[in-house]
Amino acid sequence: MFRKSNALPGFKRTLGFTLFYLGLLVILPAGGMIFRVVQLGWGGFWHNATSARALASYELSFGASFFAAAVNAVFGTILAWVLVRYHFPFKRLVDALVDVPFALPTAVAGLTLANMFSPNGWLGQFLEPWGIKAAYSRLGVVIALTFVSLPFMVRTIQPVLEQMERETEEAAATLGAGRLRTFFTVVLPTLMPTVMTGFALSFARALGEYGSVIFISSNMEYKTEITPLVIITYLEQYEYAAAMSIAVVMLFISLAMLAAINLLERWAGRFQS
């Protein structure tokens, strides 16, 4: 690492401290886990990482996170649009409330959502007659993941919508395009990369979530067990090799998601000013 000429002091010291801190807290711990899994050998790793139980949990974790991100892509976009473009009473309060899932500890979110969606809860009682089981089912997992990842969607779209030039929309209208046509041919294409970034952020957040899900899910093997829970269960049974192998899979997926989000952000940035 080389720095450009700059008269300010403290570069070496602060960078040194930063790297030391990150090394101790991130590189060493992650390295140790990867090292242990490498010791297992490819066969051992593959056997543990693709056990039937692990595969079932990947299916649920990826599927539920995808659905949650998709629900957020629709409602999060509507919410961001309404907050940026329209005026209505208590708008500031509503805007602040979008951060509730971010500020509320996940255990509390899981606790209250499980209670609300249980058969005699505030919302569950309306779903019960229709035969919809929300709490303690796969639907419950989707509900919890939608809750925790909503702010990522809204807060990604909001600033982009605010900076969007309205001239192009007006030009389209002047040229005779209806509002619907303007939305689909002018607004949506400009907004799409940002919605995809928000989708990726929501998805990444949902994939790793643990706290809220274990409250609202029935946590049944092969059925409603998310991947982070499988890791914990193996750990509690002293099956370290299995726990670590699955954790390494999750770790590399997180790294891939971070890389994908960086690329998406750069791509979305091209569409703004």
Place this chain on the structure above:
Amino acid sequence: MAGIVNHKRRGATVKSQRGSDEPAWVRWLLITLGLAFVGIFLVLPLVNVFVQAFQMGLGFYVKSLLEADTVHAIKLTLLITCITVPLNTIFGMAAAWCIAKFDFKGKAFLITLIDLPFAVSPVVAGLMFVVWFGRQGIFGGWLEEHDIKIIFAVPGMVLATTFITFPFVARELIPVMQATGTEQEQAALTLGASGWQTFWHVTLPSSKWGVIYGVILCNARAMGEFGAVSVVSGSIAGSTETIPLRVDKLFHSASMAAGVSAFAVASLLAVLALITLVIKSYLEWRTERDHALAQEATGEVGN
């Protein structure tokens, strides 16, 4: 990732413009949809926490909070937060200084590394520390010989919480420090101030709201962290149980009274969330106002 979530928005005033407005019924439909979603999905769960917490009366609520194990959990949560937040604040300032004020190779990679805890599952984070310090871990034998406990003890919980919360201050401070540039610091140095003096009297005052913002978010997350802490703690009542772990244990015990107690303890964390949101909104309102005032001032000079 937090950089996006906590993005401070400029107060963009949107005037209604002919030709680029939706018909009134579409507007009201979208507003209704948005508000219904917020009401059902964000407000109702929060209200439900308090309604459930008080369903057996105020007396039972207070009794739940004064239970010995709960009091211990509150104290432990405060202890862990008091260690974690200052550590991560110092880290955040150091990281923001070298990233915002200097250019060097590998900067983008360093920022990605700081973002890592946002993407990694808390469970995976907790497991990393078990791999090093657990009984069968890399240091496990040595630690046992010397009678040092890290996993299923407070040090491990501090480590896990520190990992989960270290990006917050750094992520908030980097854009703030970048925006102020380096001219003021360079002027102070030219006038003979030392590096530390420059930092205390020039850099810190101009970025203090960024620091406070980051600390508030870091604090909220540290107090509420569940996944990573539950992996390393072992949840021993009266010993290694934090507030969120206590909520979990009460929820999973069979008695109905314990279920209500779970909500009573959870309501503490809900109050914490509300306080965090209020301070966060206040800080955002302040930055918006300062920004508007600054724009007005430059506008006047321009005229």
